[in-house]
Amino acid sequence: MNKNITSQTLSRLPLYFNYLISLPESRKSGHISATAIAEALGLNDVQVRKDLASVSNGGRPKVGYPTKELIGDIGKFLGFANHDGVIVVGMGNFGRAMLENRSFADYGFEVVGGFDCDEKLVGTEINGKPVRNVSELGSFCRERNIQIGIITVPEAAAQEVCDIMTGAGIKYILNFAPVHLSTPAGVAVHNENISLTLAMLARKNDIGDIK
Template sequence: MIEPIPTQTLQRLPLYLNYLKSLPSDEVLNISATMIAEELRLNDVQVRKDLAMAGQGGRPKIGYPVKDLISDIEHCLGYDNIERVVIVGLDNMGRALLKYEGFSEYGFDIVAAFDFDESVIGTHIFGKQVLSVEKLPKICSRMKIKMGIITVGSKEAQSVCDLLVKSGIMAIWNFSSVRLKVPDKIIVQNENLASSLAVLSNHLVEKFRSV
């Protein structure tokens, strides 16, 4: 039995990866958790625990071998295991995702992009052909796609979601502000800008109350 990785650890792993990759690989062969922690402003024990979940472990006084650590983390995050996904909605957010650092870097391959808007259907955006949403069910079921990204507006979100579920999709990354209703089996991850804004807005208020 492989033990599951806590969500918080999962969220920090890309930070480590990003930092490790920024190191000059010919100069820095080993790195200590203490160093990583200081650089990313985290607790060093926390870094060590996180790394223990993802990798092989380090050596006292020496630290962790950078190269191995990078590949261990990438493996742990599934970046070496390509997952085919579809995206629905090619507004600015959809385009930002399409462009986002290749996406492929993270083991995702966007095999199809869908939209309702007649004016973009048939065109290519960042090298991907845009198809009509009508074609979604056929393509998803035929290609056995398991994951979909929703970047359409609030109005269309639930119906697009239903369509994806009907087409056999198992996981949905939801950028709309709607709380999607799905069968229990389906994984939904909400990316909620309003929530982030709420946190930030409140921090600001807190800050300036004392000043």
């Protein structure tokens, strides 16, 4: 168990977690080897072992890691037992998809509500979650100490929404608008530009010689 971890390792942990919980109950009761996990996921066994070393108390030679304990360790490490509240601003299709996304719960997040400035939407519910007016965002987040926000508004409104969020004490912002947001220090932004992602994926092999 070594708390020094790279983001690459961090990004593979959910993969292991996913794989382990998908195992039939019979296999969960025993042990599992890094070799077996690597095989199943098409990875290198040493890599898996190194990754696991950073979250677990170690496995035993010839036996492997106790499966249930390992699941617990990874889950705990990733904070999947948390219940962090998340708000979503912009109730277009994207925003609605966020409110309906069930997989957040698996990772310890709970979307507690949506915000929009369209009066026709304010007051409605989506997937049982209320839609509030953006003007209430500040008080809502401060009251509940919400620290995570998702921006799914059109490009033009993104920076304004971002400012409102940071003003409300939001510390982590996931931004789906295709613009670069500027934020005060201490606020982490992740820009998720779908078109960009697609471009990176689909253009890789097109062009000349790529390593």
